[in-house]
Amino acid sequence: LLNTVQASCPLRRKAPHDSLLTGLMYYRPEDPISYMEMCLQKVRDIGGPEKVQWDTFLSRNLPPINGGQGKKTPHRAEGLPAPQMRRYERLPPIQSQFSIDSDSDMTESSGLIQEYDVFDPNRERPKIIFVIGGPGSGKGTQSTKMASHFGFICVSVGDILRKQLIHHASSDRKWELIAQIISKGDLAPPETTIEELKQQFINHQDATGFVVDGFPRDIGQAFTFEEQIGSPDLVIFLACSSQRLRQRLERRASLHGRPDDNAHAIDRRLSTFKQNLPLIVKYYQDKGLIARFDADREEDSIFEDICCAVQGLLFPNGLGVQGKL
Incomplete structure (x- = not known):
């Protein structure tokens, strides 16, 4: 809907x-x-x-x-460096x-709401890899390892939103409402997510690439990202059974107590994922950007397969690798 x-x-x-x-x-x-x-x-x-x-x-x-x-009167945060690029400025902090x-x-x-360029138009755009999969599929682990291996910046949409909630939910009405939405297992408003992503990209202008963990979460986010930034270079899909996802989420809830890992939110997140996944996969599959991996395995085996795929698809000449398997 x-x-x-x-x-x-x-x-x-x-x-x-x-x-x-x-x-x-x-x-x-x-x-x-x-x-x-x-x-x-x-x-x-x-x-x-x-x-x-x-x-x-x-x-x-x-x-x-x-x-x-x-x-x-709108104000710019003090202490920020002067902008280096011709066509855009660094955004002030969200608060x-x-x-x-x-x-x-x-x-x-x-x-x-003003338009601005996320990347310097005079330089080659950094590589952008999306990592999608169900909650508990290992997106965070694989994204972190992949970014380290290829010398990229890892951007976790979930972590960004959770940090904003910790700092602002008690004093900022917008984030208070978003906290209520997320605690129910629903998705944050897409414009909020996109703006947070843009800020991360702008903060790392020298990056050669980004691994974006947990994005997009619905087809609307995919459309908005492409409209405002462009297409990703590759989309990693970690496929995992619903039973395994639930087991991992329940175990994580007992260990870490994340607000979106409560029993009701787990059911809601799994339901939302199943509802949104087919459209996302089809959209990127039609563009030839999807690489699917079985995530019901040991994380080292998954990581080795991912690295081989990324190397072959994005760096066929052996460029860009910073680490070793």
């Missing part, structure tokens, strides 16, 4: 898209079409899509927006992009 909404809704980009998707994920209405019609009417009532903020649809009784009243004037009024700075 959310994928259909993303494809058909006229409020598709940036804040309107993020706001509508967040409302759908938060309320989970029994009649999503009626909910969308209500949201569209609200857009007309407040003066058009440019007036939509990320949490416009989270309250049915918000007062009309009155110009820029209550907005704080600088939002200001909370009251419990019911969160405003976005213009820096969040």
Whole structure:
């Protein structure tokens, strides 16, 4: 349903898209079409899509927006180095992009929605490898080892979001709501995930490649990434049985107690994965980018096979390898 909404809704980009998707994920209405019609009417009532903020649809009784009243002047974080590239600047930290004037009024700075280049257009784009698979399939382990082997930067979407939740969930309304969504086993809003990924790429301008662990998690994220950044160079798919995934998640929950490893969230995450996986795999398979590996094995055997595949597909001339098997 959310994928259909993303494809058909006229409020598709940036804040309107993020706001509508967040409302759908938060309320989970029994009649999503009626909910969308209500949201569209609200857009007309407040003066058009440019007036939509990320949490416009989270309250049915918000007062009309009155110009820029209550907005704080956007500011850039102090101490950041001067930008080195011609066409873009490093984004300020995420906490600088939002200001909370009251419990019911969160405003976005213009820096969040402006277009910018993630990579220097005058240099060759770094290699980008996605690692997908069910929760507990070993994505984090294999991504870390692969990045070290090839001299790439490992970016874990899950770890990034969890760190943001730890630092901001108690004081920032946006992250408080995202924490509630994730604790239920649902996915964070796609625009939030994409912006966090962009920030990681911008922070490592000298990187020769990135291994992105746990992305994309639905087809909408794949579309948005390609639209704003481009296609990955390779997608590693770690295939693992549902029974093995559940065993690993339950064992991890007993050892580490992650908020998204509770019993209800495990069921929800496995269900979401099964629902979203076929479209993601087909999308990248049609592009010739999928490399599938049996993840019901010892991690060293899986890693050896992955390295051989990456070496052959991305570095057929033997370039790029930093480590040894």
